[in-house]
Amino acid sequence: xxxxxxxxSAETSLHxxxxxxxxxxLTVVLLVVFATxxxxxxxxxxxxxxxxxxxxxxxxxxxGDGPFADPGLREYPDGSYDLYIVSQMFSFSxxxxxxxxxxxxxxxxxxxDVQHGFKLQNTNVNMQIVPGQVSKLTVTxxxxxxxxxxxxxxxxxxxxxxxxxxxxxx
Amino acid sequence: MEEIKxxxxxxxxxxxxxxxxxxxxxxxxxxxxxxxxLLSRGMTTV
Numbered sequence: 750x751x752x753x754x755x756x757x758s759a760e761t762s763l764h765x766x767x768x769x770x771x772x773x774x775l776t777v778v779l780l781v782v783f784a785t786x787x788x789x790x791x792x793x794x795x796x797x798x799x800x801x802x803x804x805x806x807x808x809x810x811x812x813g814d815g816p817f818a819d820p821g822l823r824e825y826p827d828g829s830y831d832l833y834i835v836s837q838m839f840s841f842s843x844x845x846x847x848x849x850x851x852x853x854x855x856x857x858x859x860x861x862d863v864q865h866g867f868k869l870q871n872t873n874v875n876m877q878i879v880p881g882q883v884s885k886l887t888v889t890x891x892x893x894x895x896x897x898x899x900x901x902x903x904x905x906x907x908x909x910x911x912x913x914x915x916x917x918x919x
Numbered sequence: 920m921e922e923i924k925x926x927x928x929x930x931x932x933x934x935x936x937x938x939x940x941x942x943x944x945x946x947x948x949x950x951x952x953x954x955x956x957l958l959s960r961g962m963t964t965v
Contacts, residue, residue: 766930768930768932768935768936772939775943779943779946779947783950786954790954790957790958794958794962795962795964796957796962796963797963797964797965798963798965799963799965800965871960872960872961872963873957873960873961873962873963874963885965886963886964886965887963887964887965888961888962888963888964889961889962891961
């Protein structure tokens with residue numbers, strides 16, 4: 750008894766239903782559109798994601814002569830600020846900051862214990878705060894108002910109490 | 920081949936196509952909304 754191998758033509762084996770083909774085309778078009786939009790935001794419009802600025806020792810970063818030993822605002826003659834923030838369970842230091850509208854603020858945030866998050870509400874500032882690393886991001890505040898910053902990484906029982914306020918004055 | 924062609928002619932899943940069209944529309948709207956929020960909140964640099 751011999752078994753015959755069924756003949757499969759190329760046309761039959763490569764058959765793709767028109768609905769499936771159109772779905773694949775639409776998927777590719779969407780991916781290209783989304784990737785193009787992200788590329789334009791990142792390279793043409795200058796949107797950048799947070800970067801690890803430097804490595805530090807979390808046991809000693811908040812003591813001694815470094816900027817994190819005296820966290821807070823540093824104002825420069827051109828009206829810009831550097832803001833050094835130390836995060837620890839369950840607070841940010843400082844937790845109240847005031848800057849002028851139109852000023853450029855560079856955030857330097859580090860942790861001295863566990864991993865935290867730093868999210869400045871209603872802005873694009875959103876960073877992971879890893880012990881042993883300084884996270885940096887610069888943003889310009891054009892609109893006066895109050896912006897709360899919160900910890901977005903669960904860090905313990907009082908995680909929900911870990912927040913601060915940045916006020917932008919006219 | 921004739922059998923396949925006749926099946927193709929009869930295969931019009933309009934309900935599935937409608938559900939997928941709605942899915943794609945919602946996907947585009949949600950993605951576009953988040954993208955516009957990102958742009959409206961201003962540039963961040965390092």
